[in-house]
Each structure stands twice: as structure tokens, then as C-alpha cells.
Amino acid sequence: xxxxxxxxxxxxxxxxxxxxxxxxxxxxxxxxxxxxxxxxxxxxxxxxxxxxxxxxxxxxxxxxxxxxxxxxxxxxxxxxxxxxxxxxxxxxxxxxxxxxxxxxxxxxxxxxxxxxxxxxxxxxxxxxxxxxxxxxxxxxxxxxxxxxxxxxxxxxxxxxxxxxxxxxxxxxxxxxxxxxxxxxxxxxxxxxxxxxxxxxxxxxxxxxxxxxxxxxxxxxxxxxxxxxxxxxxxxxxxxxxxxxxxxxxxxxxxxxxxxxxxxxxxxxxxxxxxxxxxxxxxxxxxxxxxxxxxxxxxxxxxxxxxxxxxxxxxxxxxxxxxxxxxxxxxxxxxxxxxxxxxxxxxxxxxxxxxxxxxxxxxxxxxxxxxxxxxxxxxxxxxxxxxxxxxxxxxxxxxxxxxxxxxxxxxxxxxxxxxxxxxxxxxxxxxxxxxxxxxxxxxxxxxxxxxxxxxxxxxxxxxxxxxxxxxxxxxxxxxxxxxxxxxxxxxxxxxxxxxxxxxxxxxxxxxxxxxxxxxxxxxxxxxxxxxxxxxx
Amino acid sequence: xxxxxxxxxxxxxxxxxxxxxxxxxxxxxxxxxxxxxxxxxxxxxxxxxxxxxxxxxxxxxxxxxxxxxxxxxxxxxxxxxxxxxxxxxxxxxxxxxxxxxxxxxxxxxxxxxxxxxxxxxxxxxxxxxxxxxxxxxxxxxxxxxxxxxxxxxxxxxxxxxxxxxxxxxxxxxxxxxxxxxxxxxxxxxxxxxxxxxxxxxxxxxxxxxxxxxxxxxxxxxxxxxxxxxxxxxxxxxxxxxxxxxxxxxxxxxxxxxxxxxxxxxxxxxx
Numbered sequence: 035x036x037x038x039x040x041x042x043x044x045x046x047x048x049x050x051x052x053x054x055x056x057x058x059x060x061x062x063x064x065x066x067x068x069x070x071x072x073x074x075x076x077x078x079x080x081x082x083x084x085x086x087x088x089x090x091x092x093x094x095x096x097x098x099x100x101x102x103x104x105x106x107x108x109x110x111x112x113x114x115x116x117x118x119x120x121x122x123x124x125x126x127x128x129x130x131x132x133x134x135x136x137x138x139x140x141x142x143x144x145x146x147x148x149x150x151x152x153x154x155x156x157x158x159x160x161x162x163x164x165x166x167x168x169x170x171x172x173x174x175x176x177x178x179x180x181x182x183x184x185x186x187x188x189x190x191x192x193x194x195x196x197x198x199x200x201x202x203x204x205x206x207x208x209x210x211x212x213x214x215x216x217x218x219x220x221x222x223x224x225x226x227x228x229x230x231x232x233x234x235x236x237x238x239x240x241x242x243x244x245x246x247x248x249x250x251x252x253x254x255x256x257x258x259x260x261x262x263x264x265x266x267x268x269x270x271x272x273x274x275x276x277x278x279x280x281x282x283x284x285x286x287x288x289x290x291x292x293x294x295x296x297x298x299x300x301x302x303x304x305x306x307x308x309x310x311x312x313x314x315x316x317x318x319x320x321x322x323x324x325x326x327x328x329x330x331x332x333x334x335x336x337x338x339x340x341x342x343x344x345x346x347x348x349x350x351x352x353x354x355x356x357x358x359x360x361x362x363x364x365x366x367x368x369x370x371x372x373x374x375x376x377x378x379x380x381x382x383x384x385x386x387x388x389x390x391x392x393x394x395x396x397x398x399x400x401x402x403x404x405x406x407x408x409x410x411x412x413x414x415x416x417x418x419x420x421x422x423x424x425x426x427x428x429x430x431x432x433x434x435x436x437x438x439x440x441x442x443x444x445x446x447x448x449x450x451x452x453x454x455x456x457x458x459x460x461x462x463x464x465x466x467x468x469x470x471x472x473x474x475x476x477x478x479x480x481x482x483x484x485x486x487x488x489x490x491x492x493x494x495x496x497x498x499x500x501x502x503x504x505x506x507x508x509x510x511x512x513x514x515x516x517x518x519x520x521x522x523x524x525x526x527x528x529x530x531x532x533x534x535x536x537x538x539x540x541x542x543x544x545x546x547x548x549x550x551x552x553x554x555x556x557x558x559x560x561x562x563x564x565x566x567x568x569x
Numbered sequence: 570x571x572x573x574x575x576x577x578x579x580x581x582x583x584x585x586x587x588x589x590x591x592x593x594x595x596x597x598x599x600x601x602x603x604x605x606x607x608x609x610x611x612x613x614x615x616x617x618x619x620x621x622x623x624x625x626x627x628x629x630x631x632x633x634x635x636x637x638x639x640x641x642x643x644x645x646x647x648x649x650x651x652x653x654x655x656x657x658x659x660x661x662x663x664x665x666x667x668x669x670x671x672x673x674x675x676x677x678x679x680x681x682x683x684x685x686x687x688x689x690x691x692x693x694x695x696x697x698x699x700x701x702x703x704x705x706x707x708x709x710x711x712x713x714x715x716x717x718x719x720x721x722x723x724x725x726x727x728x729x730x731x732x733x734x735x736x737x738x739x740x741x742x743x744x745x746x747x748x749x750x751x752x753x754x755x756x757x758x759x760x761x762x763x764x765x766x767x768x769x770x771x772x773x774x775x776x777x778x779x780x781x782x783x784x785x786x787x788x789x790x791x792x793x794x795x796x797x798x799x800x801x802x803x804x805x806x807x808x809x810x811x812x813x814x815x816x817x818x819x820x821x822x823x824x825x826x827x828x829x830x831x832x833x834x835x836x837x838x839x
Contacts (some may be wrong), residue, residue: 047822051794200623321749328752483797488818490798499788500634502665503627507615545659 040470044487045472052475053518057525060471067463068532072550076451080173082181083443086159111161112153115184121147124179128172160442170448177445185439196428203421211416217407224403228396240266247385250376257372262364262487266356274355279321310367313358319351434509460536572583610729611698611721616664619671620724628672633774634665634817639679641786641814642763648785649763650756651814656779656804658770660792661819663692668768669681669788671724673763674800686766688781689737690731692766697722704733708751709742714809715751715758726762738770743776747812752783769792779809 040282049056114120121144134140152164163181167173302319307314483523485491491498538546616626617679642648653666663685670683688706699720707713708730720729721790744747755764766784769775780786787808791801805813 051822203793211753482794483799484792484794485791485796485798485801485818487822491801491816491818495800496789496805496813499637499815499817500630501821502634502661503616503617504822505664505795546783 045476049475051470052478054521055478056471056475058471058523059474059539060467061525061528062467063470064467064529064532066533067466068460069550070464071454071456071459072547074553075168077168077169077451078173078448078451079164079166079452080170080177080445080448081164081443082441082445083160083162083163083179084181085440085442086161087440090214112156114188115153115163115180116148116151118144118148120180120183121151121331122189124176126178127183128175130172146175166452174445174447180442188439196424196430200421200424201430203338203417203424207414207417207421210417211409213406213411214414216405217410221400221407224400228400236390236393239386239393243383243386243390246379246386250379250383253372253376253379254300257369257376260365260369260486264362267365267485268363269356271358271362274354274358275352277319277352289324289328293321293328296321296324310363312357315360316351316353316356318334319356319560323351367386403456449543456539457536460532464532464536577708582793610720613698613721614696614726615628617667617671617696619657619675622785628668629669631672631704634669635676635833636653637815638669638788640675648758648812650779650784651761651763651786651788651809652766652768652784653788653790653817654768654781654804654808655770655790656772656796658690658773658798659791660770660790660796661751661817662770662790663687663696663767665784665788665790665817665819666765667693667696670727670763670765673765674725674727676725680762681766682730682755682759684730684755684764685732686693686765687769688732688736688742689769689774693729694731699729701731702734704731705751706736706739706742707744709747710736717756725819737836740774740776743769748780749783752780771807777810778807781808784811786812786814788797788814789816790819791816793821795820817836 062068119170122131122140125140125147130143134143147165150166153161155161156165163177165173165177165180167176254521294551296317300321303311303314309315479486486499487500535546574810597634599776615621618625619631620762623796637653640652643807653662655662666683673679683693685691685714686705691704694700701718701720701723703713703718703727705718708715715730718730718733720731736742766780768780769776789805789808
């Protein structure tokens with residue numbers, strides 16, 4: 035905001051009115067800042083630049099190996115480089131720790147070095163370490179040592195990290211392999227114990243039960259059918275005689291021949307058929323009947339007498355009766371077979387139902403075991419993959435192919451001091467001098483409660499009849515002018531000295547500093563002498 | 570003052586006037602003691618700019634002041650009895666009253682009587698280079714006729730009444746009835762004459778208020794960087810029963826920085 039003209043005039047008037055105060059305070063403040071600056075010891079800054087390089091291999095093996103992220107590294111870089119342990123090791127390397135009398139002093143020294151060490155990161159991969167000290171050589175040595183130690187420790191740490199990761203993964207792989215093996219063994223054992231049960235599924239079991247049920251139904255139907263048949267045959271049998279009477283020639287010798295031929299026939303049939311075969315049964319019965327008849331012949335005279343009068347009458351097996359008998363036997367045996375089959379099917383249904391009840395429990399146990407095994411297998415496989423990556427990473431670290439720190443600019447011996455910036459200090463002195471002078475004038479003006487402007491009167495609603503300028507009498511004016519000239523001359527001359535000091539600094543000369551150093555030494559000598567006299 | 574003395578004084582005045590014109594005269598003071606007197610104004614003091622440097626900016630400002638005063642006093646009736654005072658003293662009352670009186674007197678239309686009413690610290694004598702031991706106090710204490718104490722300065726129509734001898738009770742004198750009578754007498758002696766009282770400051774001396782109350786107007790002087798603001802306010806508040814015509818802002822530094830210098834250049838080039 036620009037000051038209005040009236041405001042500027044007001045301040046200018048204020049300064050003119052209290053010009054001596056302005057001059058004295060201004061020059062005093064300038065002197066304190068400008069000459070005081072020469073008592074501030076020089077500070078030199080050593081600087082080292084380190085670049086973090088990312089090897090091209092990193093991109094090639096992306097996904098195969100895992101290398102620490104650069105941003106992560108840079109994030110911790112500042113903390114790491116300023117860590118107590120690192121600074122302590124640098125101090126030890128430079129034998130600076132011997133300067134500390136005890137641990138407390140050493141700690142203070144570490145904190146001091148930490149504070150003075152500045153780490154700046156530029157463009158994400160370049161970092162600059164700076165350090166200021168009054169001894170340029172110490173600053174250079176410290177920065178170089180700090181950077182070297184950091185880089186070395188970083189490489190070691192990276193390798194240890196890679197080895198550590200690989201070792202850990204190996205341990206984990208072995209551990210999970212054991213677990214996986216145990217889980218698989220448990221599954222095998224379970225399968226063995228449970229046998230086929232675990233392989234059957236519920237649907238097929240139910241189908242089988244249904245099938246057996248339907249078979250039983252069929253059997254029952256068939257049996258009922260057979261029972262009915264049996265009843266009918268039994269009825270038929272009752273109406274038939276087991277033997278029928280036939281007239282035959284009374285030729286004893288013929289019976290024997292007949293029996294013999296029938297027995298031959300029976301033997302032939304037995305070769306191909308069982309005892310139950312109807313033809314066999316029939317033959318057997320006929321043979322039996324003929325033999326019976328032959329043995330009965332002498333005792334049956336009455337009968338014989340009748341028969342002997344012509345052809346003799348003989349009783350033979352009734353073939354119908356025989357057929358019915360055979361059918362009955364067959365039905366009986368079939369019924370028996372059906373009963374047996376039904377019984378067996380009943381047993382099987384019960385067994386299947388038992389299996390069906392057991393299936394869910396067994397399956398669950400197996401599923402749990404399999405789940406456990408799968409989970410171990412998954413972890414194991416992942417670990418195995420990571421182990422592979424870790425191995426590649428390790429090899430990369432060993433071959434130093436991953437991210438590397440390269441010192442692009444080691445610290446050199448600083449020749450020009452960075453602090454104090456005397457040019458800036460002198461300019462600041464001049465600025466603050468005038469500001470201080472104005473401040474003092476302003477303060478005095480503020481403290482002065484007298485009327486300073488016509489407006490004050492107008493504010494009281496009084497009429498201002500006239501504004502009379504200050505009257506100078508010539509003698510007084512002359513005297514004042516003389517005094518002013520004297521003071522202005524001295525002040526101007528002194529200000530010129532300050533300006534000369536600025537030019538001196540611009541030219542990079544050191545005369546003033548040398549002079550001040552001499553003054554400093556003389557002062558210290560005087561103080562030492564005074565102290566000697568006092569104590 | 571007896572009638573005989575008045576006649577004698579008049580005669581002497583006429584005689585001196587014949588000899589030396591208006592600029593100087595010599596009167597015999599009353600009583601046996603005849604003081605050594607210088608009744609000739611010798612203007613050497615640079616503060617009397619209206620005489621020493623009439624073309625200056627400052628003189629011009631005094632002329633402005635005069636114009637204002639004339640304007641304010643010639644309204645309905647002629648309010649010719651004026652007092653110049655300030656808050657604490659050292660603010661330029663005497664110089665203001667002198668320069669105002671001179672500028673007024675330099676006009677053909679006005680005669681001016683300047684009364685040094687600052688009985689404690691009279692200074693107008695010195696400014697005018699006049700040494701006279703008869704003045705206002707003598708008139709008030711001893712009853713000396715005012716006419717005998719008046720001094721014609723020779724500056725236009727400016728007549729001067731010095732403070733007179735030093736007394737121990739100036740406050741009582743100023744607030745006395747005698748003072749009131751003197752004021753009335755002065756007011757009515759020459760109705761067209763301005764009478765300007767150079768009074769003591771307001772805050773230390775209460776008598777100023779009683780004097781101000783019987784006069785027609787008060788001119789209040791404020792000096793830049795000297796008069797404290799609070800004191801000015803107090804003094805103005807105390808003068809509420811008087812007719813404060815306005816304020817003269819004295820010794821202003823501001824003007825030096827503003828364009829007022831052009832005036833002096835104008836005059837110098839003339």
C-alpha cells in the first residue's frame with residue numbers, strides 16, 4: 035500500500051525534527067551490526083553430492099527379484115545419515131571423540147554435529163550433504179567420512195537384508211513342507227481307514243437302495259405267483275394216482291433187460307443233467323418200480339393166477355403224477371431261492387442305509403483335512419516362489435547390481451567462507467540502522483504528547499485562525515546550520531566508512547577482518563592481563 | 570491621576586510631538602522618582618517578522634491572522650478588546666500578540682493598543698526595545714493615569730502599555746475591579762481602537778479567566794511540539810466562559826515542507 039503524500043510528509047517532518055536522534059541511533063545500529071559482524075568467526079561449508087542409481091537390471095528382473103524401493107530408501111536416508119551411531123562412528127574415525135572429556139561432552143558433540151549436518155534431496159535421486167565449521171579441513175573430512183560410511187553401511191545393510199530374507203524364506207519353506215507332508219499323510223491314513231466309504235457318493239447309494247427295494251418287490255410278486263402255482267399243483271396231485279396198471283407179457287427175463295436199458299439211459303442222462311432233471315427223476319422212478327415188481331412176483335400168486343391166464347397186468351408209475359410232482363418240486367425250490375434272495379437283499383439295504391448315514395461325517399473330515407493340506411500347499415508354493423525371487427535378489431546384491439549409491443561430487447576443501455555473509459550483513463546493517471533510527475524517532479514522537487498537527491485543533495472544533503511557521507532568527511539559524519553541518523559531515527563521513535567496508539567486501543579484501551582479528555587478540559590479551567591482576 | 574497632571578502630560582505630548590514627530594516622546598512619571606526611560610521602539614528582534622521581514626511567508630500568515638481577526642470582530646458591534654493567551658507558556662503569545670498588533674496597526678483604518686498584561690513575566694518591552702518603568706501595574710496599584718503610561722511605538726497606530734513594575738500579587742491585580750475599570754476605560758477611550766492584551770497562560774494562572782471574561786474575545790496560541798494536547802484541551806475547556814475567537818497554530822514545521830516557500834520566492838523576486 036502506497037503511503038499518501040501527507041503521511042510521507044508527516045514522517046519526514048518527524049525525522050527532520052528529531053534528526054540528531056535519527057542520526058545517532060541509525061549509525062549506532064549500523065555500527066553494531068557491521069562491525070559486530072567482523073567479530074563473528076568465519077564458517078566454511080563442505081558439500082558432497084551423492085546420486086542413487088537404479089540399475090537397468092532392476093527393470094529386466096521386474097517381478098523376478100525384489101529390490102528395496104528407492105522412495106523408501108530416500109525416506110529413511112535423512113534419518114539414517116543423521117543417526118547417532120553413524121555420526122559417532124565418523125567422529126571416531128576422525129578421532130574427534132578424543133576431544134570430548136566425558137560421555138556427556140561426546141553426546142553434546144554428536145548433537146552439535148547432527149544439527150550442523152544438512153541433508154537435502156533433489157530430483158528424488160540426488161542428495162546433498164553439507165556441513166559448516168570454522169575449520170574448512172574438518173568440514174571436508176567430516177562430510178567425506180560421513181558419506182563414505184553411510185554408503186558402506188548401506189551396502190552391507192542391503193546385503194544382510196537380502197541374506198536374511200533368503201535365510202528366513204528357506205526356514206519357512208522347510209517348515210511348511212513339513213506341515214504339508216503331515217497333512218497329506220493324514221489324508222491318506224483317513225482314506226485307508228474309511229476305505230471305499232469315502233469314495234461313495236450319496237446319490238449312488240440312494241439309487242442302489244432303491245434298486246434293491248424294487249428287486250424285493252419283484253421277488254415277492256414272483257413268490258406269490260409261485261405259491262399260487264404250488265397250491266394248484268398240489269390240488270392236481272391229489273387227483274392223480276402215483277401208479278398206473280398196465281398189461282404186459284409175463285416175461286421175467288424181459289424185466290431185467292428193460293431195467294438194464296433204463297439204467298443205461300439214466301447214466302447217459304446224468305452225464306448231462308442233475309438228479310433233479312425230470313427225465314432223470316422219471317427214469318429213476320420207473321427203474322425203482324420195475325425192481326419192486328420183480329421182487330414181489332413169487333408172493334402174488336393169486337393175482338398172478340389171474341394174470342397168467344393171459345397177458346399179465348403190471349402197475350407202472352403214473353407219468354402225470356410224476357410230472358406234477360416234478361413241477362411242485364421245482365416251484366418249491368424256486369420259492370426257497372426267492373426267499374433266500376429277498377433276505378439277502380434286505381441285509382444289503384440295511385448295510386447301504388448305514389453307509390448313507392456315515393457318508394457326511396466322513397466326507398467332512400476328509401474335506402477338512404484336504405482344506406488344511408491345500409492351505410499349506412498354497413503357502414508352501416508361494417514361499418517357494420518367493421525363495422526363488424529372494425535368491426535372485428541376493429545374487430543381485432552380491433553382484434552389486436541393484437540400487438547403488440554413487441558419490442558424484444566428494445567434498446573439497448572450501449576456500450571461501452559461507453558465513454557470515456558480510457556483504458549481506460553490511461546491507462542489513464544499513465537497512466536496520468535506518469529502520470532503528472526511524473523507530474527511535476517514531477517512538478519518541480509517540481511518547482511526545484504535544485500537539486503536532488493542525489488537525490488536532492480542528493478535531494476540537496476550534497477555528498484555526500492562522501498557521502504561523504516557525505520563526506528563525508538569523509543568528510540562531512546560523513548556529514543551528516553550523517551544528518547541523520558539523521553533525522551531517524561527521525555522520526556522512528562515518529556512513530561513507532560503512533559503505534567503504536561494503537565495497538571492501540565486494541572486492542573480497544580481508545584488511546578489515548585482519549584488523550579486527552588484531553583488535554580481538556589485543557582485547558583478549560588485555561582481558562587476560564586484567565584477570566591476572568584481579569585473581 | 571490628577572487633572573493638572575493630565576493637562577501637563579498633554580502639553581508635554583504636544584511639545585514632544587512637535588519636536589520628534591510621532592516616533593518618540595518623553596513624559597515625566599508621577600512621584601518624585603524619575604526613572605530612566607527609553608520610549609523609542611527599536612525593532613531589532615527577528616521575531617517581529619511583520620516589521621523585520623514584511624515580505625516573508627510568516628508575515629503573510631500574520632496578515633491572514635489579522636484579516637481573520639478583523640472579520641470576526643467587526644460583525645454586529647465592534648468587539649475590539651482581545652486577549653492573547655495560551656495553555657502553559659512559552660508558546661509564543663507575546664510574539665503573536667505583537668505581530669498581530671503590528672499588522673493591525675500598519676493598516677490605515679486601525680489604531681491598536683497593545684497591553685502587556687503578563688505581569689509575572691513581561692516580555693513585550695524587550696521585543697520592542699522599550700524600557701519604561703511605568704505601566705499597567707502602576708496604573709492599577711498607584712492609580713497612575715493610563716495615558717501617562719502609554720507609549721507610542723511609531724509603528725503605524727500602535728500604542729503600547731507596558732506591564733510596569735513588578736508586583737507580588739499580579740493575579741489579584743488582574744482580577745481586581747480596578748482592572749475591570751481600566752478595561753472599560755480603554756474600551757471606551759477610542760471606540761475604533763483595537764486593544765490587545767498579552768495575557769499570562771491559562772493553566773498556571775487562574776486570573777486570566779476573569780480577564781478573558783470581561784474582554785470581547787480570546788485568541789488562543791498553540792505551539793507545535795510544545796503545547797501538550799491534554800493541556801490544550803484543559804485550557805480550552807477552562808475558557809468556555811470566554812469568547813474564544815480561534816487558535817493560532819504557532820511554530821509549525823509542516824509549513825516548511827509544504828509549498829509555502831513559493832510566497833517568499835514571490836516576494837524576493839518582486
